[in-house]
Amino acid sequence: xxxxxxxxxxxxxxxxxxxxxxxxxxxxxxxxxxxxxxxxxxxxxxxxxxxxxxxxxxxxxxxxxxxxxxxxxxxxxxxxxxxxxxxxxxxxxxxxxxxxxxxxxxxxxxxxxxxxxxxxxxxxxxxxxxxxxxxxxxxxxxxxxxxxxxxxxxxxxxxxxxxxxxxxxxxxxxxxxxxxxxxxxxxxxxxxxxxxxxxxxxxxxxxxxxxxxxxxxxxxxxxxxxxxxxxxxxxxxxxxxxxxxxxxxxxxxxxxxxxxxxxxxxxxxxxxxxxxxxxxxxxxxxxxxxxxxxxxxxxxxxxxxxxxxxxx
Numbered sequence: 001x002x003x004x005x006x007x008x009x010x011x012x013x014x015x016x017x018x019x020x021x022x023x024x025x026x027x028x029x030x031x032x033x034x035x036x037x038x039x040x041x042x043x044x045x046x047x048x049x050x051x052x053x054x055x056x057x058x059x060x061x062x063x064x065x066x067x068x069x070x071x072x073x074x075x076x077x078x079x080x081x082x083x084x085x086x087x088x089x090x091x092x093x094x095x096x097x098x099x100x101x102x103x104x105x106x107x108x109x110x111x112x113x114x115x116x117x118x119x120x121x122x123x124x125x126x127x128x129x130x131x132x133x134x135x136x137x138x139x140x141x142x143x144x145x146x147x148x149x150x151x152x153x154x155x156x157x158x159x160x161x162x163x164x165x166x167x168x169x170x171x172x173x174x175x176x177x178x179x180x181x182x183x184x185x186x187x188x189x190x191x192x193x194x195x196x197x198x199x200x201x202x203x204x205x206x207x208x209x210x211x212x213x214x215x216x217x218x219x220x221x222x223x224x225x226x227x228x229x230x231x232x233x234x235x236x237x238x239x240x241x242x243x244x245x246x247x248x249x250x251x252x253x254x255x256x257x258x259x260x261x262x263x264x265x266x267x268x269x270x271x272x273x274x275x276x277x278x279x280x281x282x283x284x285x286x287x288x289x290x291x292x293x294x295x296x297x298x299x300x301x302x303x304x305x306x307x308x309x310x311x312x
Contacts, residue, residue: 005060005101006033006041009245011053014041015147016247018051052147053244072097079103083120140227140242146219146250149241153217156183159303160216163254164204166195166225167261169271175225176265176279177203179218180257186299187257187286191274201228205235212236214303219243219251260286 006014010031017027024042028035044063045056075096082092089103111118153161159181167176175195179188188207192199208215215238220226222242229240243250264282265274287303290296 005099006037008053008057011041011045011056012145012244013246014038015051015053016244016250020247020249054145076106079106080117083107083117086120086122088122140222140224140229142230143222143242144240146241146243149217149219149239153182153219158216159183160214162208162215162218163251164218164220164226165251165254165258166192166200166223167258167265168195169265169274170268171270174271174274175200176261176271176274177207178254178258178261179204179207180253181214181299181303182253184294184299184303185253185257185291186303187261187283189261189279189283191271191276191279195225197225197227200225201232204232208236212238217241221248221251257286 010033013031014027017030022030024038025035027033028038031038041056042051045051045059047055047059075098078096079092079098082095083103089100089107092098092103093100107117107121110116152158161182162179163182164177164179167178169175175192177190177192177200180186190203190207192203204218208218215236217239218229218232218236219241220229220243222245226232226240226242229242232238233240248255261282264278264285265271287300288298290298294302
């Protein structure tokens with residue numbers, strides 16, 4: 001099997017798994033990579049502030065660019081000869097000390113200077129393949145990932161740090177926006193007819209607006225419905241962060257709360273039939289349910305500092 005470079009998504013996974021306490025061997029197994037690959041990645045791309053995926057990927061790309069410039073000219077001459085025979089960059093890489101990506105880089109550098117090597121490629125696009133590239137059509141611009149979030153959020157020592165998600169109805173018709181405050185468990189939900197960025201963003205702003213003085217940070221997953229994160233953050237004067245892909249445990253409060261919400265709106269429920277009265281009923285029940293971690297107080301009591309007796 002030919003070696004392929006770690007992608008940026010894999011680097012975010014390494015970061016998240018290390019934070020979750022996984023060993024290098026466990027990380028290698030989960031990513032289906034060799035343990036030496038993970039060890040080398042951590043050794044070569046860890047900076048003074050520890051292993052950070054965005055910076056690690058940048059360091060790797062810079063190193064590869066330098067290596068591409070330093071490629072032995074005899075190797076490049078061999079590659080050019082094979083290109084003229086219509087070999088693919090992958091086939092060339094299998095017979096010489098040069099990566100497919102380096103071949104593509106040199107071919108298109110040759111094209112920019114007026115050369116014709118690119119005409120021998122089977123697929124004459126600007127780039128045949130973007131190795132290790134996270135950004136693709138439909139990605140969310142200007143995301144801040146969870147490692148940039150203040151460390152105090154993880155401690156649950158203050159009120160004002162929220163997690164957000166969407167719950168999908170039967171046959172993917174309509175959705176529920178769910179937002180939960182990390183320290184108290186206070187839960188806010190609203191049904192949206194379409195899971196668009198505009199609808200979800202508007203619902204989040206309207207749900208949190210009454211509590212904007214107690215909104216410091218919001219953390220969501222990477223769904224496209226959160227593409228208006230900058231608008232949400234600006235409206236609420238809060239900071240918006242994204243968990244890493246495939247790391248649902250980074251929003252554990254939200255994941256657990258969604259399970260509670262599903263008691264009222266199960267997966268086989270047609271969300272088009274949900275009424276506002278049902279939404280209000282579920283929210284009232286969730287926020288007035290005693291929680292062990294709150295000393296058997298309710299989210300409402302802790303969030304609003306109200307210790308009155310529960311009302312039926």
